[in-house]
Amino acid sequence: MAEEMKVIVFTLAQEEYGIEVDKVRTIERLVPITRVPKTPAFVKGVINLRGIVIPVIDLRGRFGLPETDLTENSRIIIVAANDLEVGFIVDSANDVMDVMSDTIENPPEVLGGIKAKYLSGVAKIGESRLLILLNLVEVLSRNEIIQLEQFGE
Amino acid sequence: MEMNQYMSIFIDEANDHLQSLNENMLRLEQQPEDISIVQIIFRSAHTLKGMSATMGFEDLAALTHEMENVLDLVRNGKLSMNGNIFDTLFKCLDALEAMVQDVINGGTGKGEVTELVERLKAIVKGEDGGKGAAKAANKEQAISASLVLDQYQLSVLSQSMESGHRAYYIDVKVREDCLLKAARAYMVFDVLERNGEVVKAHPSVQEIEQELFERSFSVYYITQVDEAVLRDGISRVSEIESVVLTPVDRDSLAELGRPQASSVSTSDAIKETAAATESAAPAAAPSAENGGGLRAAPAASSAAPAGNAAPRTIRVDIERLDSLMNLFSELLIDRVRLEQLASEVRRNDLTETVEHMARVSADLQNIVLKLRMVPVESVFNRFPRMVRDLAKSLDKKVDLVIIGAETELDRTVIDEIGDPLVHLIRNAVDHGIEPITERIKAGKSEVGTVHLRAYHAGNHVFIEIEEDGKGINRPKVLETAIKRGVVTVEEAKNLSDDEVNMLIFAAGFSTADKVSDISGRGVGLDVVKSKISSLGGHVSVHSKLGSGTRFSIQLPLTLSIIAAMLIKLGSEKYAFPLSSIVETGSVKRSDIRTLHGNRIIDYRQSIIPVVSLAALIDSPDYRDDDETETEMIVIRKGDKLAAVLVDEFIGQNEIVLKPLGKYLNANLGIVSGATILGDGQVALIVDPNALIK
Numbered sequence: 015m016a017e018e019m020k021v022i023v024f025t026l027a028q029e030e031y032g033i034e035v036d037k038v039r040t041i042e043r044l045v046p047i048t049r050v051p052k053t054p055a056f057v058k059g060v061i062n063l064r065g066i067v068i069p070v071i072d073l074r075g076r077f078g079l080p081e082t083d084l085t086e087n088s089r090i091i092i093v094a095a096n097d098l099e100v101g102f103i104v105d106s107a108n109d110v111m112d113v114m115s116d117t118i119e120n121p122p123e124v125l126g127g128i129k130a131k132y133l134s135g136v137a138k139i140g141e142s143r144l145l146i147l148l149n150l151v152e153v154l155s156r157n158e159i160i161q162l163e164q165f166g167e
Numbered sequence: 168m169e170m171n172q173y174m175s176i177f178i179d180e181a182n183d184h185l186q187s188l189n190e191n192m193l194r195l196e197q198q199p200e201d202i203s204i205v206q207i208i209f210r211s212a213h214t215l216k217g218m219s220a221t222m223g224f225e226d227l228a229a230l231t232h233e234m235e236n237v238l239d240l241v242r243n244g245k246l247s248m249n250g251n252i253f254d255t256l257f258k259c260l261d262a263l264e265a266m267v268q269d270v271i272n273g274g275t276g277k278g279e280v281t282e283l284v285e286r287l288k289a290i291v292k293g294e295d296g297g298k299g300a301a302k303a304a305n306k307e308q309a310i311s312a313s314l315v316l317d318q319y320q321l322s323v324l325s326q327s328m329e330s331g332h333r334a335y336y337i338d339v340k341v342r343e344d345c346l347l348k349a350a351r352a353y354m355v356f357d358v359l360e361r362n363g364e365v366v367k368a369h370p371s372v373q374e375i376e377q378e379l380f381e382r383s384f385s386v387y388y389i390t391q392v393d394e395a396v397l398r399d400g401i402s403r404v405s406e407i408e409s410v411v412l413t414p415v416d417r418d419s420l421a422e423l424g425r426p427q428a429s430s431v432s433t434s435d436a437i438k439e440t441a442a443a444t445e446s447a448a449p450a451a452a453p454s455a456e457n458g459g460g461l462r463a464a465p466a467a468s469s470a471a472p473a474g475n476a477a478p479r480t481i482r483v484d485i486e487r488l489d490s491l492m493n494l495f496s497e498l499l500i501d502r503v504r505l506e507q508l509a510s511e512v513r514r515n516d517l518t519e520t521v522e523h524m525a526r527v528s529a530d531l532q533n534i535v536l537k538l539r540m541v542p543v544e545s546v547f548n549r550f551p552r553m554v555r556d557l558a559k560s561l562d563k564k565v566d567l568v569i570i571g572a573e574t575e576l577d578r579t580v581i582d583e584i585g586d587p588l589v590h591l592i593r594n595a596v597d598h599g600i601e602p603i604t605e606r607i608k609a610g611k612s613e614v615g616t617v618h619l620r621a622y623h624a625g626n627h628v629f630i631e632i633e634e635d636g637k638g639i640n641r642p643k644v645l646e647t648a649i650k651r652g653v654v655t656v657e658e659a660k661n662l663s664d665d666e667v668n669m670l671i672f673a674a675g676f677s678t679a680d681k682v683s684d685i686s687g688r689g690v691g692l693d694v695v696k697s698k699i700s701s702l703g704g705h706v707s708v709h710s711k712l713g714s715g716t717r718f719s720i721q722l723p724l725t726l727s728i729i730a731a732m733l734i735k736l737g738s739e740k741y742a743f744p745l746s747s748i749v750e751t752g753s754v755k756r757s758d759i760r761t762l763h764g765n766r767i768i769d770y771r772q773s774i775i776p777v778v779s780l781a782a783l784i785d786s787p788d789y790r791d792d793d794e795t796e797t798e799m800i801v802i803r804k805g806d807k808l809a810a811v812l813v814d815e816f817i818g819q820n821e822i823v824l825k826p827l828g829k830y831l832n833a834n835l836g837i838v839s840g841a842t843i844l845g846d847g848q849v850a851l852i853v854d855p856n857a858l859i860k
Contacts, residue, residue, distance in 0.1 A: 045847075046847075046848050048739070048841070048848060048849040048850065048851065049739065049787070050827070050831060050838060050851065051783070051784035051785055051836075051837070051838065051851075052784070052785075052836050052837070052838075053831065057831070059849075060827060060828070060831070060841055060849045060851075061849065062843045062847055062848065062849050064497075065493065065496065065497040065500065065843065066825070067825040067826065067827055067828060067841045067843070067849055068828055069827065069828045069830045069831045097829060098828070098829050098830050099828060099829075099830075100828070100830050154830070
């Protein structure tokens with residue numbers, strides 16, 4: 015039985031990514047970000063989301079893609095997983111899409127520099143469109159941050 | 168029947184009763200002759216039983232029932248407390264606590280109680296062996312004359328009438344379609360017991376609770392409350408069909424006495440009862456005479472506040488308080504923002520309104536913070552029992568003296584402070600207080616004393632644990648510290664007495680010669696210290712060899728709103744908690760000297776290190792080296808000072824503490840949290856403790 019699931023679609027370096035809609039709290043326009051010292055470079059700092067302080071990370075930096083200047087289209091997607099609430103800075107976010115579960119395939123072994131463990135699958139939409147689905151648990155994993163810290167010391 | 172809605176009430180009240188049972192058992196252990204304490208314990212156990220039975224926790228009910236049987240004998244002077252009974256009852260309390268805990272965790276409240284029940288039964292039988300017949304006779308009597316009062320009850324009635332109480336014979340009838348007769352009856356008894364005292368019930372209270380009655384039950388009752396009030400209170404219990412109150416006067420009391428006399432002559436067995444009651448009478452009578460007046464007094468005094476106090480407090484879910492706090496902190500942020508705007512707009516009426524709002528919100532802040540304050544009693548009250556058990560297992564004699572249990576602390580602090588205190592108290596009893604023989608040898612009284620003190624001072628609450636034990640053996644501490652590599656021999660030479668004492672808080676340190684299962688595993692004191700620091704507190708220790716040790720914990724009153732100094736560093740803003748700031752000022756670049764590679768300045772005749780905040784946090788757009796004169800904040804940690812160089816002062820503000828979110832929490836370092844400023848931006852709070860090594 016193919017199940018339908020809703021995903022939020024966002025772009026990052028001209029590629030399209032998806033996050034399940036129930037993991038996404040809100041999508042925000044850019045707000046001033048307060049830098050937090052002594053954190054990995056991809057941790058941009060913290061923002062005030064209606065009275066709650068939420069850390070934001072640059073998803074480009076997290077995936078090792080070159081960081082670019084923020085634009086009018088840049089968005090912060092607030093996701094909640096693993097008991098954590100984190101904001102992702104993405105190039106743009108503008109669509110909600112239904113994806114049938116039987117169109118999702120396992121991620122190929124090597125995929126554009128992004129480690130396969132950050133991805134949960136690739137959905138084929140129509141003939142030419144590919145949507146990369148994120149494995150939030152891995153993206154939010156703190157292990158690497160801890161490793162980076164130890165390396166830094 | 169929907170039980171869930173009653174569950175939280177059950178849990179709350181069960182905990183209250185367990186607490187009161189524990190406390191009063193301890194009191195009773197001190198004064199085993201005081202029957203009035205037994206009465207209180209009995210009542211608590213009784214209520215707990217009723218509640219448990221109603222909620223269907225059979226094991227809880229079964230155990231409390233047997234406890235009640237034992238206590239009943241005690242309060243009627245038929246059994247006197249001894250060590251064995253105390254131990255058994257304390258074990259029962261532990262079992263009850265375990266079962267209630269199980270219920271709290273969503274379990275069924277089942278527990279292995281048969282052994283304890285057997286022990287309790289043995290106690291009842293053992294003491295009652297010779298009077299087995301009396302028990303049987305009691306039953307017989309109950310059947311033959313349903314509501315005959317024995318002499319003791321008669322004397323209670325007549326005495327309380329003399330002291331101005333009213334006595335009633337109350338007949339209560341429940342409705343035919345009533346589903347939970349026992350529960351309704353229990354509620355009626357609850358009303359009655361709140362206002363006075365039930366002298367005798369028919370059928371017996373036990374039978375009523377097991378629903379062994381048809382539709383009505385009756386009681387003899389003494390009270391000071393008005394007949395109308397009483398009638399009203401009972402009829403308010405739902406599913407009650409009728410209540411008949413008949414005042415009992417002296418004449419009817421005399422009549423009541425007579426049938427009993429005649430019944431005595433009718434049966435040999437009952438004669439035996441009379442003998443038994445008479446033999447118990449000398450014990451009961453004085454207690455009735457003393458207790459009669461005494462008992463009336465607490466009953467009256469508890470009735471008066473109960474009348475006023477009952478509607479004055481309500482139980483509120485903690486989550487609601489937390490969300491109230493959150494909402495208020497948002498309001499506070501907006502207030503700061505409004506103040507800022509008003510000062511820009513410069514319109515008189517706007518400024519006035521904003522000022523008024525600021526005053527109101529300051530009052531509101533006080534109230535919201537006070538709502539979250541809880542007396543430390545809720546943490547302290549488990550210690551008497553703990554100390555008692557510890558002292559027993561270590562074969563020591565220890566008195567715990569609690570002072571200032573009413574001191575209030577923020578709930579978040581209360582939740583966290585329990586474990587560190589447990590550890591320090593265990594430590595005091597285990598390592599501090601000497602064994603009895605040693606104490607006698609040292610010329611001290613054989614009973615050691617542990618003082619547990621709490622008090623307010625300024626914006627802080629102090630909790631002190633002081634014992635009159637052997638004190639800290641400094642040479643031994645130093646020796647161990649060097650052996651464990653906590654300090655080097657060189658460093659050790661320069662340590663002051665207090666610094667040596669503080670070494671016991673270092674990680675991996677334990678001076679206990681023997682490892683016991685109570686303390687001395689070498690983990691603990693360092694955990695205690697880090698826990699207290701994480702609460703924004705501070706622990707210190709003073710000790711005199713041979714005469715005792717005092718641990719002193721300093722805690723902030725609240726963790727949610729603090730006064731802070733806001734500073735600017737280039738484009739970034741940071742907050743320093745005001746509590747650790749000694750002074751603000753400015754320093755000329757030329758006054759900063761280097762000493763052995765460290766930058767220092769002269770500050771009021773002493774030399775203190777200089778810390779560059781910009782360098783520590785890698786400020787992107789500010790360097791203090793470029794300036795000729797720099798602003799500085801002198802901060803304090805314990806008795807150490809340091810000067811922190813900053814760019815510019817913004818001003819002093821009340822700020823709301825916000826966590827940085829779990830994602831970043833582990834790598835905080837010099838940042839202890841965040842706050843939201845009036846312009847909606849996040850500012851980080853600097854942890855001054857991390858700036859001073």
